[in-house]
Amino acid sequence: MTPSEFDFLKNFLKTRSGLVLSNDKQYLVESRLLPIARSSKLETLSAVIQALQKGGNRTLETEVIEAMTTNESFFFRDKTPFDHFKDTMLPALLASRSTRKQLKIWCAAASTGQEPYSLGICLKEDAAKMGGWRTRILGTDLSQEVLEKAKTGLYSQFEVQRGLPIQMLLKYFEQKGDMWQINAGMRAMVEWKKLNLLDSFSHLGEFDIVFCRNVLIYFDQATKTEILGRLAKALPEDGFLVLGAAETVVGLTDAFKPVPGKRGLFQRKPQADTKTAPASALGGRVAVGASSIR
Amino acid sequence: MKQCLVVDDSSVIRKVARRILEDMNFEITEAEDGQQALDACRKSMPDAILLDWNMPVMDGLEFLTSLRAEDGGENPIVVFCTTENDVAHIARAIRAGANEYIMKPFDREIVEAKFQEVGLI
Structure with a gap:
């Protein structure tokens, strides 16, 4: 792959998926795209890039974007976010939504489904506390291919x-030959939709919790800020945002604040916070006015 | 340093497991079958046991049942590591007192994930 081919690919991925490819990622490109070169009968990486440059090959374009943006996923990956879910987010939301008894969770990079299903398992394990509650988990991903598997x-x-x-x-899976399938009840808990975070997601409505782990790392600062701004709009004032362990909102947006002592967990800054400031300033002015009258 | 007893009749598996577990900071002892493992435990109870199922002399399930009946035998955390990968076998192992279960073939990531699961690392 020549430097100009790599530059083209960088630019292509940036505009199409938001993925920012640093110059040290040549090996990643090779390991992910060589299988596509072979399966599409183009044989070499250069040929794949030339085909992309020529344009018009939608299938190839999608394949390349998906291969470069797909992450490996584990059940209960990193553990801590799921502890936050059980110990912090659920108790808070069960209390604050006790009349409505409704909970909406969005996994914004659902990949092959392990994260949404892990959350589903947490909810089922807590079923005793959730009698009469309606819970909905939405899993979205850029890649149709991973969503098909997730489904x-x-x-x-x-x-x-x-x-x-x-x-x-043992509790939630059934053995299917060499594979294991999560049971029908769990599959019914999760809905799947293809979604690029660069596109508008306002049509998805409001969520109580958004898991958006290890996705923002692919975007540049401006894009991160823009996406976080739109995520804030998808959450109510007490909604939670979960980012990857190495990710933060600090320096990117004022819409969220870190939950103290809970790594990777953020909460919308309640509007009250921003309202309190002008209100107390106003109070101050009134006092000054009052004293000046005296 | 935590002690882990690796019980498997295959020297290759024992070697692979030893390499992975030593990297995870365990001190390793080895046994080729359930009887050898039981003898080793009677001398000194390890913190963890990585346990194969099908072995000559005494198999893994028989060993586990005997171990749990021993004085102090409830302490070691036992992780089965076997080619038996059906629900019935897994359920039997758990009922006999296994803490976790690895289905072969395994890799470093799986051993780490399972040992983390039971609080060994």
């Missing part, structure tokens, strides 16, 4: 052994 809920023996306790495997 089937079929995982290899390797996949079900990464992060999933054996008791949970």
Whole structure:
């Protein structure tokens, strides 16, 4: 791959998916795109890039974007966010929404489905506290291919052994030949939609919790800020945002504040915060006015 | 340093497991079958046991049942590691007192994930 080919690919991925490819990622490009070169009978990476430059090959374009943006996913990946979910987010929301008894969760980079299903398992494990509640989990991803897999809920023996306790495997999965399938009840808990975070998602409505882990790392600062701004609009004042362990909102947006002591967990800054400031300033002015009258 | 007893009749598996577990800071002892493992435990209870199922002399399930009946035998965390990968086998192992279960073939990531699951790392 020549430097100009790499530049073209960088630009192509940036405009089409928001992915920012640094110059040290040549190996990643090769390992992810060579299989496509072979399967599409183009043989070399250069030929794939030339075909992209020529344009008009939608299938190839989609394949390349999906191959470059797909992440490996585990059940209960990183563990901590799921502890936050059970110990912090659920108790807070169960209390604040006790009349409406409705909970909407969005996994914005659902990949092959492990994250939404892990949340589904958490909810089922807490079912005793959730009698009469309506919960909805939405999983979205840029890639149709991973969503198709997510929808089937079929995982290899390797996949079900990464992060999933054996008791949970027995409880929520059925053996299907060499594969394990999450049971129908769990599959019915999750809805799937193809979505590019660069596009508008206001039509999805409002959520109580958004998981958006290890996605923003692919975007440049301006894009991160823009997406976080739109995520804030998809959350109510007490809504939660979960980012990857190495990600933060600090320096990017004022719409969220870190939840103290909970790594990767952020909460919308309640409007009250911003309203309090002018209100107290006003109060101050009134006092000054009053004293000047005296 | 935590002690882990690796029980498997295959020397290749023991070697692979040893390499992974030593990187995870475990001190390793090895046994080729359930009886050897039981003898080792009677001398000194390890913190963890990585346990194969099908072995000559005494199999993994028999060993686990005997271990849990021993004085102090409830302490070691036992992770099965076997080619038996059906629901019935897994359920039997859990009932006999296994804490986790690895279906072969395994890799470093799976061992790490499972050991993390049971609080060993």
